[in-house]
Amino acid sequence: MRLELENVSMVYQSGTPFSARALEDVSLTVEPGERLAVAGPVGSGKSTLLAILAGVETPTSGRVIHGTREISRRQTPPPGSIGLAFQSPENCLFEKTVYSDVSFAPRRQGLDGLEVRRRVENALAAVGMDPASMGQRSPFSLSIGEQRRVALAGVLAMEPRALLLDEPTAYLDPAARRDLIRQLVELNEQTGVTMVMVGHDMDELARFAGRLVIIDGGRKVAEGRAEIILTDSALLARHSLDPPGTVEFCSLLSAAMGDQVAPALSEEQTIETLMQIMEGKC
Numbered sequence: 001m002r003l004e005l006e007n008v009s010m011v012y013q014s015g016t017p018f019s020a021r022a023l024e025d026v027s028l029t030v031e032p033g034e035r036l037a038v039a040g041p042v043g044s045g046k047s048t049l050l051a052i053l054a055g056v057e058t059p060t061s062g063r064v065i066h067g068t069r070e071i072s073r074r075q076t077p078p079p080g081s082i083g084l085a086f087q088s089p090e091n092c093l094f095e096k097t098v099y100s101d102v103s104f105a106p107r108r109q110g111l112d113g114l115e116v117r118r119r120v121e122n123a124l125a126a127v128g129m130d131p132a133s134m135g136q137r138s139p140f141s142l143s144i145g146e147q148r149r150v151a152l153a154g155v156l157a158m159e160p161r162a163l164l165l166d167e168p169t170a171y172l173d174p175a176a177r178r179d180l181i182r183q184l185v186e187l188n189e190q191t192g193v194t195m196v197m198v199g200h201d202m203d204e205l206a207r208f209a210g211r212l213v214i215i216d217g218g219r220k221v222a223e224g225r226a227e228i229i230l231t232d233s234a235l236l237a238r239h240s241l242d243p244p245g246t247v248e249f250c251s252l253l254s255a256a257m258g259d260q261v262a263p264a265l266s267e268e269q270t271i272e273t274l275m276q277i278m279e280g281k282c
Contacts, residue, residue, distance in 0.1 A: 001067055001081065001161035001194045003030040003053055008062030010048055010218075022048040023059070024218045030162075033192040035185070037209035037226065039200055041240040045218040046198040047087070047166055053196065054084040054164050066162075083160030087167045089151035090144060098124070098142075099135035102153045109158070123153040126187050128179065145176035152180075156187070162194040169204060181207050202244045206230050206265050214239055231263040246270045253277070 010023040023045045030036050030053075040046045051057040052064060055071045064071040066081060086092070095101035102123055106116045121131040127149040139150050148168065155163065165184070169177040181204050188195050199205055205212060205226065212229045214222040216239045222229055229235065233243045233251065242248070247263040249270060254261045261277070264270040 002032050002065075003162055003194065003196070004028070004063075004065040005049075005053060006063040006065065008049075008052060008059045008064065010045075010052060010057065011060045014060060022218055023052070023215075026062075026215070026218075026220050028053075028213060028220065028223075030194055030196055032194055033188070035188050035195045035208060035210045036197070037205040037212045038196065038198045038215060039202070039205055039212060039241060040215035041200065044215045044239075046200075046215050049215060050084075050164050050166050050196065050198050054082050056084065081161050083155040083158055083163045085152055085155050085163070085165045085168055087170055088148075089155075089168070090139075090147035092151055092154075093139040093147060096138060097136050098129075098139050098150050099131070101139050101150060102157050105154060105158045119157045119159060120153075123156040124150075126156055126183065127153045128183055129153065145172050145180075148172065149180070160193065162196070165195065165197040167199050168197065169199070169201070177201075177204060178207070184208060200241065202230055202236070202242055203246075206244045206246075214241070216240075227265050230265055233263075 005026055005028040008023055008026045010021070012020045012022060026049065038046050038049060048057065052059050055064065055066070093101055095104060099120055102120045103116050106119045111119070120135070124131045124134060129146070129149055139147055142150065152168065168184070169180055172180065184195065184197070185208060187193065197205070197208055209226040211224065212226045213220060214229065221239060222235060230244055231247050233247060236243050244265060246265060246267060246269065250261045250263045250273065257277075261273060264273050
């Protein structure tokens with residue numbers, strides 16, 4: 001599903017002494033099946049952009065387009081077309097069992113029992129959970145990481161054409177964070193669902209994104225392929241963002257060797273760079 005913002009601005013409490021501009025003249029296109037990351041410092045407007053893109057918030061000015069359909073105050077996204085996972089989505093869990101929670105949206109869509117079961121099983125499998133062993137457990141007996149997977153499965157059970165994620169790994173331990181990003185990438189590659197993820201952890205965005213946008217002060221200040229943006233340490237520093245750890249490591253290598261070492265965006269690339277350096281020194 002193609003998503004588009006055209007010259008979108010957002011002012012909260014406009015016309016009052018408490019007026020606050022969150023976004024200013026932002027244009028953005030997300031192509032079908034793309035994995036796009038939106039990065040920026042705290043308070044930059046990332047979450048507002050995601051809410052507007054989802055149709056949850058209506059911009060003060062500009063247009064929001066889903067496919068060929070413009071979203072406005074009078075026209076909302078078709079049911080199930082957009083899946084939105086808020087930050088800390090586990091707070092939205094409420095049913096007695098994992099199965100009931102994940103099946104809530106499909107049941108509300110009026111689907112028959114077999115279709116509901118198919119969607120629940122597929123959604124749980126997509127987030128790395130076994131429907132047979134997890135379905136009848138209480139979601140409140142699970143760890144935070146497991147609860148977050150259940151909440152995400154509840155969104156996936158709607159089989160949305162686009163999935164929007166607001167810092168989905170926040171407050172998870174490193175292993176759970178890495179695992180969740182891996183599952184999202186695999187889901188995108190297997191189903192072609194369009195994904196937009198907001199975050200500020202550059203290591204995670206490096207593993208997730210094909211393309212990256214930086215928002216700062218409510219404006220779009222950079223856009224391009226992830227491997228170009230994330231290896232531009234000077235650009236990231238200007239917007240109070242740290243480069244991925246692998247890029248910092250290569251920078252330290254350059255300083256120690258007195259020679260330029262090409263920045264690597266993944267652990268595999270970093271190991272390959274180290275091997276090449278060792279072979280050259282032997």
